[in-house]
């Protein structure tokens with residue numbers, strides 16, 4: 001037998017929203033090396049260690065290579081026909097009698113084509129209203145604020161190459177150096193041209209170092225900071241709205257209530273620092289505000305983003321090249337994943353499931369009556385909370401594609417119990433995630449370079465993700481699995497694509513006329529160059545600058561909203577837990593924890609003064625308790641974190657999200673409060689609440705040991 005010749009395939013990284021391009025070197029059908037390319041329009045020849053290490057997972061011994069069905073409590077290998085026979089038996093009665101009791105949970109990791117197909121599968125095959133996805137946990141607050149203001153949600157309305165044109169960048173809760181590393185080259189460009197950069201983060205992150213300036217407000221107070229800046233801009237005569245808009249005067253009146261002394265006090269920063277920042281903003285020609293998950297993942301995340309958006313708009317910078325506002329999307333296809341119909345209220349092309357015209361357009365495209373399309377269902381966290389519930393709005397069967405909520409959902413302890421209570425949990429994954437391990441049926445899917453597709457990066461740039469190899473064993477391409485499921489439940493109509501290209505062309509066409517219009521794209525066009533949406537014509541240009549008046553709203557005007565923000569907990573001894581990311585791990589960790597090149601340890605970051613006050617040393621285990629659960633982790637002493645704040649990365653099971661709240665959600669975006677939870681420290685591991693109490697720490701009788709109080713330091 002002749003050995004297959006070695007070859008090179010250019011594709012995009014499986015991980016973050018930068019979507020670096022690499023060349024994969026293939027020998028004997030296997031990837032031997034990933035090499036960055038200078039042709040990459042985003043990273044320009046740089047990559048990060050996660051991307052470089054990604055090929056190691058492709059043939060990891062843990063890869064799922066056959067369907068697994070739960071029998072007598074154990075997941076056992078079965079053939080595809082057996083797996084599909086099980087699907088038919090399990091889901092057909094529900095599809096026929098109560099389709100709303102089937103939930104679908106998708107992901108910003110999926111290519112555009114899979115996103116589209118998953119939404120179509122839920123609405124057309126299952127006919128369930130209950131589909132949502134992990135983007136709800138991600139940039140949903142920024143997305144909601146952008147949509148309700150401009151009627152459009154492209155995270156960055158301009159190319160990254162514009163960043164060096166800005167003379168002031170405020171990075172609000174975005175740790176770019178660890179989470180989107182190639183973008184630091186653009187930040188360096190800003191600084192080389194004399195621009196200033198502030199990192200606004202309760203921790204002095206590596207990004208704060210790149211930025212050169214750091215401000216550390218109390219978690220959850222970013223919106224107040226924006227109001228304080230708006231107050232001063234008004235006082236200093238710097239208000240010149242970008243365009244006429246609704247709500248301008250209400251927003252300006254409201255800012256009167258936020259004078260610098262109040263804002264500095266509530267944000268927990270020196271008033272002089274606030275004034276210095278305000279001066280810099282007032283004097284800048286093209287200031288740019290960029291938000292990350294820090295200000296967004298709160299139960300007041302939408303209003304927080306709104307406060308920053310109002311500031312950028314009212315000072316006249318939105319839509320200016322190099323200036324204005326943007327949000328830094330996180331997942332590989334976090335942008336495209338929020339446009340093409342896996343969101344509970346959305347149809348492809350960023351259409352609305354509530355708009356009769358949009359419903360009619362998609363019904364015609366899918367060749368089904370409009371009445372066939374369900375109305376909006378549960379949002380992500382509410383969908384998980386409804387799992388196993390026998391009540392009217394409950395979910396009996398859940399299909400998960402591209403998410404690991406046992407680790408990543410808020411209140412993961414409670415969510416895990418709900419997933420266990422489901423009649424059917426069908427997980428499509430390529431590795432045995434913690435969620436797959438709970439499943440009743442696991443279907444082995446394909447990894448990034450094992451299938452074709454497109455992704456849309458954080459600047460709305462659509463790129464090809466090319467297939468370089470086939471999936472191992474009986475693992476299948478995800479899009480084929482979704483079609484198989486439709487056939488298994490007796491709804492094959494619209495799920496028979498002879499080739500991937502047929503699906504891709506169907507997807508591009510489905511977006512025609514939507515706000516996120518990709519219908520001018522084709523694989524051939526994307527081979528020549530990437531393109532920023534909208535791209536409505538095959539022979540027309542793409543759209544590097546997205547936010548220009550007139551906006552796609554009913555009357556063409558923007559609408560500003562008065563942000564409703566809570567007063568922070570100012571009690572001197574309150575400790576706030578916040579959560580986030582480490583540079584070498586990705587998300588719920590399925591793909592990176594098992595990668596030997598990315599070894600990392602889960603610890604809680606604590607300021608040395610706080611550790612001292614609680615009698616804690618580096619490396620010592622400490623138990624953290626919140627109203628929702630508890631977890632024990634070793635201590636890392638972190639001089640750069642606020643003394644009232646603790647930080648835990650969320651990449652490991654049994655830690656960060658055992659402590660977060662599964663119920664409280666942002667009223668607009670339905671985002672949980674991942675970035676702030678009041679927490680108590682206990683000095684050593686203690687037993688679970690129902691176990692025998694460890695009474696050595698307390699003199700009070702009672703079920704739980706009492707937390708140590710910090711010793712006053714003078």
Ligand SMILES: Nc1nc2c(c(=O)[nH]1)N[C@H]1C(S)=C(S)[C@@H](COP(=O)(O)OP(=O)(O)OC[C@H]3O[C@@H](n4cnc5c(=O)[nH]c(N)nc54)[C@H](O)[C@@H]3O)O[C@H]1N2
Pocket residue numbers: 016017050138139172173174175176178179180200201202203205218219220221222292293294295329330331578579580581582583584585586587588647675
């Ligand atoms: N290495 C790595 N890179 C990733 C990912 C990953 O898992 N690992 N995930 C990708 C995804 S999906 C996303 S969404 C992005 C996220 O990218 P980022 O938004 O940069 O990531 P986070 O670490 O969640 O949060 C950013 C910062 O917010 C700070 N913070 C916490 N609370 C607050 C607050 O109330 N206010 C402010 N101003 N700051 C606060 C944290 O200290 C943290 O440094 O990263 C993407 N890139």
Ligand SMILES: Nc1nc2c(c(=O)[nH]1)N[C@H]1C(S)=C(S)[C@@H](COP(=O)(O)OP(=O)(O)OC[C@H]3O[C@@H](n4cnc5c(=O)[nH]c(N)nc54)[C@H](O)[C@@H]3O)O[C@H]1N2
Pocket residue numbers: 107108109110111134135137138139293297330331401402403404405407408409410428429430431433445446447448478579580581586587588589590591650656657660674
């Ligand atoms: N406490 C806390 N919790 C958080 C956050 C936080 O900052 N703090 N951040 C939130 C954010 S921003 C996000 S985006 C979520 C992310 O968290 P999750 O939604 O859990 O996302 P991933 O960890 O990427 O999970 C992806 C799972 O799907 C699989 N997978 C990935 N791509 C594919 C694919 O193409 N096909 C198939 N079949 N499987 C695939 C992976 O193997 C993995 O098991 O977590 C959220 N949770």
Ligand code: SF4
Pocket residue numbers: 013014015016017018019020043047048049050051052179180181182
């Ligand atoms: S994880 Fe992000 S920054 Fe790193 S190589 Fe992949 S796309 Fe690039």
Ligand SMILES: [Mo]
Pocket residue numbers: 137138139330331
């Ligand atoms: Mo995310």
